[in-house]
Amino acid sequence: MRECEGGVCAAAGFQAGAVLSGIKKGREKEDVAVIVSDCLCAAAGVYTTNRVKAAPVLFTRTALKGGAARAIIANSGNANACAPDGMENAVREAKAAAAVLRISAEQVLVASTGVIGQRLPVECIETALPGITLSYDGSGAAARAIMTTDTKEKTAAVQFTAGGKTCRLGGICKGSGMIHPNMGTMLAFITTDCAIAQPLLSKALKKTVKRTFNRVTVDGDTSTNDMCLVLANGMAGNTEIAEENEDYESFLQALHFVMETLAKKIAADGEGAERLMTCTVSGARDEDTAEALARAVCGSSLVKAAMFGGDANWGRVLCAMGYSGAEFDAEEVEVEFSSSEGTVLVCRDGKGVDFSEELAAKILKEDSVEILVTLKEGAGTASCWGCDLTYEYVKINGEYRT
Numbered sequence: 001m002r003e004c005e006g007g008v009c010a011a012a013g014f015q016a017g018a019v020l021s022g023i024k025k026g027r028e029k030e031d032v033a034v035i036v037s038d039c040l041c042a043a044a045g046v047y048t049t050n051r052v053k054a055a056p057v058l059f060t061r062t063a064l065k066g067g068a069a070r071a072i073i074a075n076s077g078n079a080n081a082c083a084p085d086g087m088e089n090a091v092r093e094a095k096a097a098a099a100v101l102r103i104s105a106e107q108v109l110v111a112s113t114g115v116i117g118q119r120l121p122v123e124c125i126e127t128a129l130p131g132i133t134l135s136y137d138g139s140g141a142a143a144r145a146i147m148t149t150d151t152k153e154k155t156a157a158v159q160f161t162a163g164g165k166t167c168r169l170g171g172i173c174k175g176s177g178m179i180h181p182n183m184g185t186m187l188a189f190i191t192t193d194c195a196i197a198q199p200l201l202s203k204a205l206k207k208t209v210k211r212t213f214n215r216v217t218v219d220g221d222t223s224t225n226d227m228c229l230v231l232a233n234g235m236a237g238n239t240e241i242a243e244e245n246e247d248y249e250s251f252l253q254a255l256h257f258v259m260e261t262l263a264k265k266i267a268a269d270g271e272g273a274e275r276l277m278t279c280t281v282s283g284a285r286d287e288d289t290a291e292a293l294a295r296a297v298c299g300s301s302l303v304k305a306a307m308f309g310g311d312a313n314w315g316r317v318l319c320a321m322g323y324s325g326a327e328f329d330a331e332e333v334e335v336e337f338s339s340s341e342g343t344v345l346v347c348r349d350g351k352g353v354d355f356s357e358e359l360a361a362k363i364l365k366e367d368s369v370e371i372l373v374t375l376k377e378g379a380g381t382a383s384c385w386g387c388d389l390t391y392e393y394v395k396i397n398g399e400y401r402t
Helices: 055-066 086-101 122-131 140-147 200-209 248-268 287-301 303-307 315-322 358-364 391-396
Strands: 014-019 032-047 067-079 108-115 154-162 163-173 187-192 229-230 276-284 334-339 342-348 369-376 382-385
Touching: 014 055, 014 122, 014 140, 014 187, 032 055, 032 086, 032 122, 032 140, 055 086, 055 108, 055 229, 067 086, 067 140, 067 229, 067 369, 086 108, 108 187, 108 229, 140 154, 140 163, 154 248, 163 200, 163 248, 187 276, 200 248, 229 248, 229 276, 248 276, 248 358, 248 382, 276 287, 276 303, 287 303, 287 369, 287 382, 303 315, 334 358, 342 358, 342 382, 369 382
Parallel strands: 067 108, 187 229, 276 369
Antiparallel strands: 014 032, 032 067, 032 229, 154 163, 163 187, 276 382, 334 342, 334 369
């Protein structure tokens, strides 16, 4: 397996593009993205756990009951959630894409992101969509069109071998705020030319989401609109992966790499963020325990504020672990802070140790910081990702609708 370029167009037979429809007044960049395969795909999705689900989530979940799709249309600027005519407008959006692509509306999946509670001006999309330009290198345009408060487009792709054939798998995503484990405000679209049976595709997606996107937290809010979709068109020409064999493991490894890369990019681009924060817990009794502990640390507002200030306040790490609900021996905890500037031990056996505050400050001022927690209870290991909490986060969210 090796990295490659192309995002959702890295795989054979996928085109993408974007168009400006004017959903949100004053916006000057494209706000509608389309991804389409040259042929029908095996398809799978994972959706928000929020009980309040946007119309596009409900529409797409229903559309995917048959396990097949060919295209995705996604808009930014309006979430079409808790809004008048929500489902009707999701259907109209799918039909508008189908008309332009000359395919059945039943083969189109719909996603939206933006302000909640306002009617989606779907007429703008219907009018603008015929002017879209699709190409086999249009992934970047699609990635930019789904951005809201994101500051960077997020993309990744790899190539790998299955059945003696070279396969490619790539993706794009958006997410900056309302990010919390169990899908949170995140749209992710993955494409691959690998031939894989739909039940295995769905199983691989659910397994990988749990260990990647569901381990990201920015602000503790879980969105109404999250979804992660994957399309597999089989155009690489490999024998279809129909069982959990060596080819399936290769596919799973590629999917995990792309989704973990995208997850880290979401965390690093958290609203107002200045640094990526990774918490890795090792030596836990099992992986679920390690994940719960790491998730609590990354989700702690006090830990995040300390990271913003470059303050090696390790007590906040133990505090977060303590309310995580996971069982661990608080007297057998070691905590280190690490970055490209080095590593400093700040806690051993659940108690503070002497350390250089100067070195710690240097470590915590880097763009990427690791919080390393070591227990002595087993082989469980997990990493979660987050970011610091800054003044800019409050400013962005205080003015979100203006």
